Amino acid sequence: MPPFVSDQSSLTLHKSPTSAAFHGFVRRLHLASQSDDPVLLAGEVGTGKRQSASTIHNVGTRSGGNFVQIDCLGIKESKFELEMLGSLNPYNHQLRQGAVALAEGGTLYLHEVGELPPACQTLLLRLVESNTYSPLNSSDTYNSDFRLIASSSQDLMAMVEHGKFRNDLLHHINTLTIRSPSLNERREDIADLVRSILMEMPTASAKQLTPEAMEVLCHHKFTANILELRNIIHRLVGTFETDVYSEHHVIQSIHAGTPSSKSERVIEKKSQRSMLPDFKGYVAHAHTSSHNAAAEGAPSSPPSFIAQNNTTYASTTYHINPNAAPAEDDLDNLSEQDVADDEYLAAQMAGQSHGQAYMAQHFNAAPPRGMRASAEAVMGDDEGGNPFTALKAQERDYILKLIDFCDGDKKKAAEIAGVTLRTLYRKIKQ
Numbered sequence: 001m002p003p004f005v006s007d008q009s010s011l012t013l014h015k016s017p018t019s020a021a022f023h024g025f026v027r028r029l030h031l032a033s034q035s036d037d038p039v040l041l042a043g044e045v046g047t048g049k050r051q052s053a054s055t056i057h058n059v060g061t062r063s064g065g066n067f068v069q070i071d072c073l074g075i076k077e078s079k080f081e082l083e084m085l086g087s088l089n090p091y092n093h094q095l096r097q098g099a100v101a102l103a104e105g106g107t108l109y110l111h112e113v114g115e116l117p118p119a120c121q122t123l124l125l126r127l128v129e130s131n132t133y134s135p136l137n138s139s140d141t142y143n144s145d146f147r148l149i150a151s152s153s154q155d156l157m158a159m160v161e162h163g164k165f166r167n168d169l170l171h172h173i174n175t176l177t178i179r180s181p182s183l184n185e186r187r188e189d190i191a192d193l194v195r196s197i198l199m200e201m202p203t204a205s206a207k208q209l210t211p212e213a214m215e216v217l218c219h220h221k222f223t224a225n226i227l228e229l230r231n232i233i234h235r236l237v238g239t240f241e242t243d244v245y246s247e248h249h250v251i252q253s254i255h256a257g258t259p260s261s262k263s264e265r266v267i268e269k270k271s272q273r274s275m276l277p278d279f280k281g282y283v284a285h286a287h288t289s290s291h292n293a294a295a296e297g298a299p300s301s302p303p304s305f306i307a308q309n310n311t312t313y314a315s316t317t318y319h320i321n322p323n324a325a326p327a328e329d330d331l332d333n334l335s336e337q338d339v340a341d342d343e344y345l346a347a348q349m350a351g352q353s354h355g356q357a358y359m360a361q362h363f364n365a366a367p368p369r370g371m372r373a374s375a376e377a378v379m380g381d382d383e384g385g386n387p388f389t390a391l392k393a394q395e396r397d398y399i400l401k402l403i404d405f406c407d408g409d410k411k412k413a414a415e416i417a418g419v420t421l422r423t424l425y426r427k428i429k430q
Helices: 020-033 049-058 077-085 118-130 156-161 167-173 187-200 211-219 225-239 247-256 261-274 279-295 304-320 336-363 369-379 391-405 410-417 421-429
Strands: 004-006 039-042 067-071 107-111 147-152 176-179
Touching: 020 049, 020 176, 039 049, 049 067, 049 107, 049 147, 067 077, 077 118, 118 167, 156 167, 187 211, 187 225, 211 247, 225 247, 391 410, 391 421, 410 421
Parallel strands: 039 147, 039 176, 067 107, 107 147
Antiparallel strands: 004 067
């Protein structure tokens, strides 16, 4: 693919820029066009660096020559050398001109020069130092006469410090450095830019935005600058069949260009985790109520607070996993939420039992009767026991007691524990 050649400007500058930032930028472009020094255009993505380079060429002293562009994004060493220097066909001895030859007397523009691989940086350095080149497969040497303009959205000085860009090459290409202002720095120009974009569209030249809609655009934080603004306007025209766009149209157009399905899933997962019940306090209350009832000779029944709060916990659990399957033969297909529930349950139980056992050992404080067996299982029969060997047994014992509190109703026990029913079955069987 031959290098891009253009002899026409693709940027229309305002005769009287509204914002001070853009006024200073236009003035620096004009001053740069009057010299023949290399120019480095710095700035964020979408600030019009390509158009600025074309403008410098078209209003400068080399406007009679070609404007040749090489895109350095993802280019390979062999491709860059071929596009820059050209090649000689060894069979018919015909010379294929490269960008250097095509830019003779004109301008060579390197877009995103910071993306060049190290070998390509070395080739470019030899070219700008010697002003000579040799096409591929040729032993002839030619003189080069072009003006170099390069652009980058990266901090080239930081890349030099990290060894990703040659320091000597940087000082050869940035004799004049011009930073293009972001759209957030020139919000006064947004109204004029919107009108210019609408005028470029044949079917939208008569359309307009309400003052409230323009206010929304002026307060929007742009991340891709003019490129993002152009997409918003094109999305407006292509989505809504009206001649006057309101602020609601603009808001919908802005959000339509922001993929958020992944972020919504992350937020939903975090909110579900935060809605899990306070398992530690809940179970402590259950044990206390159960043993008090047993001591008074009352028939074994679930504590009254379970029935009172059952609706709350049921709705919470339903929100976490509304499609939980109670079938026992589907225990192998566990979701990520099931695994998270298991980890939460294990952490709560281990933390409570180990803490109460520690209090009993060091401060002679007896743990509650309902948790004594679990604490002994965690701490072991002797002082040298492994405190983590009985974790699965502790979970199973705990869940069985919870099922007993619920009169054998496993579904209600799963709702109280904040886990799915199939997870509860799996814990019982392990």
